[in-house]
Amino acid sequence: MSVSSLPRWGAALAPLLLAGCAGNGQGLNANGEPITPGSSPAAPLTADFQSIQDNVFTPICTRCHSGAAAPEGLQLDAGHSYALLVGVGSAEVPSLERVKAGDPDSSYLILKLEGASGIVGVRMPFGGPYLPQSTIDVIRQWITNGAQQGASAAASAVAFALTATSPADGALVPQSPRQFVVAFNREPDFSLLNDTTVMLERATPEGPVAQRVSLELARGNPAAVLLTPLAPLLPGAYRLRVRGTGAAALADVDGRELGSDYAAEFTVNGAP
Amino acid sequence: MRRARPARLAALLLGLSLCGALAHAEPYLAVANGYKCSQCHINPTGGGERTPFGEIFAQTALPARHLDTGSDVWTGALNRFISIGGDLRYQFEAQQQPQTKTTNQFDLEQARVYLAASVIPDRLLVYVDEQVAPGGALNREAWGMFWSADHTWYIKGGQMYLPFGLRLQDVTAFVNQVSGIDMTTPDQGLEVGWEKGHWDAQLAVSNGTASGSTTSNGKQESVQVQYVETRWRLGLAANLNGSSAQGSRDAFGLFGGFKTGPIAWLAEADIVTDHSLPPGPGGGQKQLATLLEANYSPARGHNLKVTYEYLDPDRELANDQQTRWSFVYELTPIQFVQLRFGARLNDGIPQLASEHVRLYFAELHGFF
Numbered sequence: 273m274s275v276s277s278l279p280r281w282g283a284a285l286a287p288l289l290l291a292g293c294a295g296n297g298q299g300l301n302a303n304g305e306p307i308t309p310g311s312s313p314a315a316p317l318t319a320d321f322q323s324i325q326d327n328v329f330t331p332i333c334t335r336c337h338s339g340a341a342a343p344e345g346l347q348l349d350a351g352h353s354y355a356l357l358v359g360v361g362s363a364e365v366p367s368l369e370r371v372k373a374g375d376p377d378s379s380y381l382i383l384k385l386e387g388a389s390g391i392v393g394v395r396m397p398f399g400g401p402y403l404p405q406s407t408i409d410v411i412r413q414w415i416t417n418g419a420q421q422g423a424s425a426a427a428s429a430v431a432f433a434l435t436a437t438s439p440a441d442g443a444l445v446p447q448s449p450r451q452f453v454v455a456f457n458r459e460p461d462f463s464l465l466n467d468t469t470v471m472l473e474r475a476t477p478e479g480p481v482a483q484r485v486s487l488e489l490a491r492g493n494p495a496a497v498l499l500t501p502l503a504p505l506l507p508g509a510y511r512l513r514v515r516g517t518g519a520a521a522l523a524d525v526d527g528r529e530l531g532s533d534y535a536a537e538f539t540v541n542g543a544p
Numbered sequence: 545m546r547r548a549r550p551a552r553l554a555a556l557l558l559g560l561s562l563c564g565a566l567a568h569a570e571p572y573l574a575v576a577n578g579y580k581c582s583q584c585h586i587n588p589t590g591g592g593e594r595t596p597f598g599e600i601f602a603q604t605a606l607p608a609r610h611l612d613t614g615s616d617v618w619t620g621a622l623n624r625f626i627s628i629g630g631d632l633r634y635q636f637e638a639q640q641q642p643q644t645k646t647t648n649q650f651d652l653e654q655a656r657v658y659l660a661a662s663v664i665p666d667r668l669l670v671y672v673d674e675q676v677a678p679g680g681a682l683n684r685e686a687w688g689m690f691w692s693a694d695h696t697w698y699i700k701g702g703q704m705y706l707p708f709g710l711r712l713q714d715v716t717a718f719v720n721q722v723s724g725i726d727m728t729t730p731d732q733g734l735e736v737g738w739e740k741g742h743w744d745a746q747l748a749v750s751n752g753t754a755s756g757s758t759t760s761n762g763k764q765e766s767v768q769v770q771y772v773e774t775r776w777r778l779g780l781a782a783n784l785n786g787s788s789a790q791g792s793r794d795a796f797g798l799f800g801g802f803k804t805g806p807i808a809w810l811a812e813a814d815i816v817t818d819h820s821l822p823p824g825p826g827g828g829q830k831q832l833a834t835l836l837e838a839n840y841s842p843a844r845g846h847n848l849k850v851t852y853e854y855l856d857p858d859r860e861l862a863n864d865q866q867t868r869w870s871f872v873y874e875l876t877p878i879q880f881v882q883l884r885f886g887a888r889l890n891d892g893i894p895q896l897a898s899e900h901v902r903l904y905f906a907e908l909h910g911f912f
């Protein structure tokens with residue numbers, strides 16, 4: 273084969289090497305996920321979180337918003353989405369919450385889906401196709417109704433557990449974060465939230481030094497605890513600890529203890 | 545950026561006017577004409593502000609008709625050191641999705657301006673690419689680049705588009721989605737490039753966060769090597785993103801182009817392994833995307849583009865593949881103005897209506 277004949281060979285071979293057909297969907301449920309024994313088909317979209325997760329976030333948004341490269345740290349898979357959406361400030365426009373319970377017009381998620389003026393970056397889903405307005409209206413309705421996580425999650429029999437932190441364990445933060453998020457799978461007992469159950473410490477040669485923070489539950493998302501440093505954090509190594517065992521263990525509103533201690537370490541790189 | 549002197553401009557105009565069948569913008573233009581990206585763009589890997597050659601090409605070889613401007617020829621150069629450029633894309637689009645009301649809208653896709661300062665002519669360049677609409681201003685690129693004296697090597701530092709495969713204008717292409725690298729996801733880092741004869745290569749080390757806040761000390765390495773002949777080219781690319789403590793994301797691409805008669809072909813195949821996602825079926829750990837595009841230019845100012853794309857979003861899961869056909873007609877009636885009419889037809893699993901969207905658009909593209 274001569275070099276000059278390469279284009280002809282390329283034209284002949286490329287379709288064979290690069291082509292394929294769309295899948296027939298066999299063995300997949302309504303969200304395109306594999307059907308496993310005992311799984312049930314997804315229901316049509318309704319104004320509740322589980323339905324929105326199953327019909328919008330999981331099949332559409334998680335193509336980008338998942339795993340290591342999740343834009344703006346927003347993971348929208350079923351394990352993280354609620355905790356990182358409701359009552360949590362947007363990274364692009366910190367003055368707006370991603371989902372502000374009861375107020376869809378002030379929820380950054382809605383502004384991004386509708387491509388409203390004032391957003392930073394582009395309309396979502398990135399590059400389109402954009403969600404039909406009827407779908408966005410269902411999400412609006414869910415937010416108007418209070419952006420609840422749903423009865424199934426609240427009544428879940430699984431153990432009380434910590435599901436996510438932001439910044440994540442091992443993170444390198446360019447400057448002092450305005451706020452931290454510690455998300456649980458259920459609402460913690462607010463009366464147990466104090467400087468012995470949730471601690472932010474700075475590592476120094478003399479040992480850990482406790483940092484003063486305020487603690488509050490995210491509005492409309494009581495399973496997420498927001499920590500706000502009372503003073504900007506200096507550059508250095510920090511550890512966020514949650515006590516889940518012993519006499520001062522953190523528990524949920526039903527009195528179920530966390531069961532294990534948790535620690536996330538991160539580094540603040542720049543000056544406040 | 546080099547200063548375009550009148551004599552050089554005249555030579556360029558004459559040369560290009562004799563080329564006859566030269567085609568239009570983007571990677572297929574490079575394939576159709578046997579050019580490297582750096583022939584028409586000041587960024588050696590393509591995209592953004594055009595070189596004087598690119599500007600003249602766009603005014604003489606691209607349009608069906610060249611409106612005579614006499615001796616006033618736009619080259620982007622404001623003076624010996626400063627040059628500017630821009631792109632504006634405005635479209636009307638209609639979107640059909642099964643079981644959903646068809647929507648249509650006017651949409652300002654993007655307006656971008658470029659500014660380059662050649663502070664040491666031919667050696668040191670400072671460059672900014674700013675998207676000014678829609679929404680607030682958004683910086684796409686901002687870098688400084690230093691060339692070796694023989695223009696064989698360069699080093700670039702700042703926020704930049706990463707070298708990986710074909711730099712397609714359509715950022716929604718499956719190969720762009722899977723790799724996560726396109727002209728909307730620049731990153732901050734350093735790039736070293738080499739250009740000699742038929743070869744060019746780039747190595748970039750960046751934060752791996754698409755210009756967002758860093759979340760770890762991990763970095764993203766991008767490597768690309770390309771061999772360019774007059775009628776064909778072939779390239780290899782790799783991108784290893786270790787910026788997340790949850791796991792790395794590794795992408796490998798094979799791309800190229802060739803010309804058969806009046807048709808310029810583009811092809812790319814990317815495979816991605818994302819170790820940050822849960823393994824196994826449905827986890828989306830291994831993905832494959834391909835693209836095959838034919839560009840037929842029956843006459844100057846006209847181009848018909850047919851693109852086939854294939855996406856396997858989870859290699860370990862059967863029957864979940866997607867395809868997309870695009871048919872786009874591009875008309876460049878006069879210099880700096882292009883009209884594009886197209887349809888993109890998605891096909892996927894029957895269960896997901898969102899994988900069966902049909903998008904029709906008419907776009908006005910202004911550039912200078």
